[in-house]
Amino acid sequence: MAWDFSTEPEFQEKLDWIESFCKEEIEPLDLVFPGAVRSRNPKVKAIVDPLKQQVKDQGLWALFLDQELGGPGFGQLKLALVNEILGRYGSAPAIFGTAAPDTGNMELVAAYGTEEQKERWLFPLLRQEIFSAYSMTEPHGGSDPNMFKTVAVRDGDEWVINGEKWFTSAGRIADILFVMCTNGIFIVPRESPGVEIMPYPAMHNHIRYTDVRVPLDHLLGPEDGAKVLAQRRLGGGRIHHAMRTIAQCKRAFDMMCERALSRESHGKLIAEHQMVQEAIANSYAEINMLRLLVLWTAWTIDNSSTQAARTQIAACKYTCAKVLREVSYRALHIYGSLGTTNLTPLQAMYAGAPTMGIADGVDEVHKVTVARNVLKDYKPHEGLWPSEYLPAKREQARKKFADVIAKEPDLATYADAVERRAFA
Numbered sequence: 001m002a003w004d005f006s007t008e009p010e011f012q013e014k015l016d017w018i019e020s021f022c023k024e025e026i027e028p029l030d031l032v033f034p035g036a037v038r039s040r041n042p043k044v045k046a047i048v049d050p051l052k053q054q055v056k057d058q059g060l061w062a063l064f065l066d067q068e069l070g071g072p073g074f075g076q077l078k079l080a081l082v083n084e085i086l087g088r089y090g091s092a093p094a095i096f097g098t099a100a101p102d103t104g105n106m107e108l109v110a111a112y113g114t115e116e117q118k119e120r121w122l123f124p125l126l127r128q129e130i131f132s133a134y135s136m137t138e139p140h141g142g143s144d145p146n147m148f149k150t151v152a153v154r155d156g157d158e159w160v161i162n163g164e165k166w167f168t169s170a171g172r173i174a175d176i177l178f179v180m181c182t183n184g185i186f187i188v189p190r191e192s193p194g195v196e197i198m199p200y201p202a203m204h205n206h207i208r209y210t211d212v213r214v215p216l217d218h219l220l221g222p223e224d225g226a227k228v229l230a231q232r233r234l235g236g237g238r239i240h241h242a243m244r245t246i247a248q249c250k251r252a253f254d255m256m257c258e259r260a261l262s263r264e265s266h267g268k269l270i271a272e273h274q275m276v277q278e279a280i281a282n283s284y285a286e287i288n289m290l291r292l293l294v295l296w297t298a299w300t301i302d303n304s305s306t307q308a309a310r311t312q313i314a315a316c317k318y319t320c321a322k323v324l325r326e327v328s329y330r331a332l333h334i335y336g337s338l339g340t341t342n343l344t345p346l347q348a349m350y351a352g353a354p355t356m357g358i359a360d361g362v363d364e365v366h367k368v369t370v371a372r373n374v375l376k377d378y379k380p381h382e383g384l385w386p387s388e389y390l391p392a393k394r395e396q397a398r399k400k401f402a403d404v405i406a407k408e409p410d411l412a413t414y415a416d417a418v419e420r421r422a423f424a
């Protein structure tokens with residue numbers, strides 16, 4: 001019977017290495033040079049590149065990719081265990097070559113790109129010689145892809161793209177933009193004439209595409225394949241976010257427990273107050289429920305596909321936002337006034353929780369997906385009563401005992417008495 005929650009000792013060794021590397025090398029980098037990992041400044045790169053090299057030397061670079069594409073081919077379950085560590089440190093995903101939005105974009109080129117496209121974009125992305133962004137959401141609405149208007153029109157040997165995108169994360173510093181048009185996904189060099197990046201928002205960019213021309217081979221995958229490619233990309237991205245969110249929740253939880261054991265009020269440790277214990281107990285259970293949901297989903301992807309796991313991925317997506325919101329709030333609250341400052345990570349964590357409920361699709365849309373897919377396995381009951389209506393079930397069940405009851409009339413009296421008591 002295969003039902004195992006243990007980690008192979010050889011892989012545990014890798015996890016242990018990752019944990020100490022993150023603590024000893026990446027955390028100090030984040031504290032002193034936040035954002036260094038994407039800097040093109042040679043002096044900053046001289047600090048960051050050796051760290052990336054250490055990761056490569058351990059065979060841990062680009063963990064999300066199969067071996068033939070330059071990753072270790074761990075699969076999603078092992079990636080989940082790694083991301084549970086990386087998610088605690090801001091620049092760890094990039095130092096391990098697994099940072100969004102590049103990961104999702106690389107997955108797309110790996111899955112749909114021609115050999116030539118892989119040479120031109122996938123391998124440089126993999127080596128982090130170039131960076132990318134994903135340009136899908138439009139200013140007039142992001143939740144409903146049927147409302148998107150950006151379109152590419154073929155003109156001779158070129159596609160001409162017109163439209164407007166909103167919240168393209170890291171678009172300003174990307175070398176290439178994956179632009180979702182109504183008729184396909186196109187790879188657009190950011191410096192192409194007609195690409196105009198608006199001043200706001202600063203990090204998640206508002207971009208106008210006006211008569212932007214790209215050669216025909218900049219279409220990724222089939223023409224009219226935008227929705228299929230987008231689903232594939234976002235499915236992978238959502239589960240990776242959920243994996244990293246577990247790390248955030250655990251960080252808040254560790255902080256909560258440490259503090260609860262460190263301060264007193266009204267004559268006892270804060271940890272000894274029942275309401276604080278309730279906060280700790282609920283957080284413990286919620287984090288572990290989320291973790292099991294995410295690991296089960298990762299395992300399902302490994303054993304089938306992202307598409308087959310879409311209901312589970314959607315459930316991970318809104319559950320991770322909810323657990324982060326609840327746990328970070330409780331931790332912040334237990335920290336009292338200190339929790340409300342930016343002197344610990346808690347305030348940023350709590351402020352980030354609503355973001356988790358919006359990025360990669362709003363919670364409501366994922367809940368609709370889950371409910372719709374789950375309902376496909378059910379059918380309405382026949383007649384007036386639900387199938388679990390007990391009097392009807394009991395009547396059916398009595399038929400099974402009809403012969404015995406016919407031989408032993410006392411049993412009929414006994415069963416009638418039990419039924420009268422049950423429905424009194």
Ligand SMILES: Cc1cc2nc3c(=O)[nH]c(=O)nc-3n(C[C@H](O)[C@H](O)[C@H](O)COP(=O)(O)OP(=O)(O)OC[C@H]3O[C@@H](n4cnc5c(N)ncnc54)[C@H](O)[C@@H]3O)c2cc1C
Nearest residue numbers: 134135136137141142143167168169358359360361362364
């Ligand atoms: C941190 C972050 C990073 C992002 N990065 C990118 C990126 O790199 N590239 C990119 O293209 N996009 C990106 N996005 C955008 C993201 O995909 C959209 O914000 C998201 O799809 C929602 O679209 P919207 O913001 O237009 O909200 P809207 O579609 O306007 O929705 C607003 C609200 O309306 C309600 N609502 C909408 N639809 C429904 C429904 N069907 N049922 C019930 N209620 C509903 C919900 O309450 C929802 O929160 C990012 C967003 C965030 C927060």
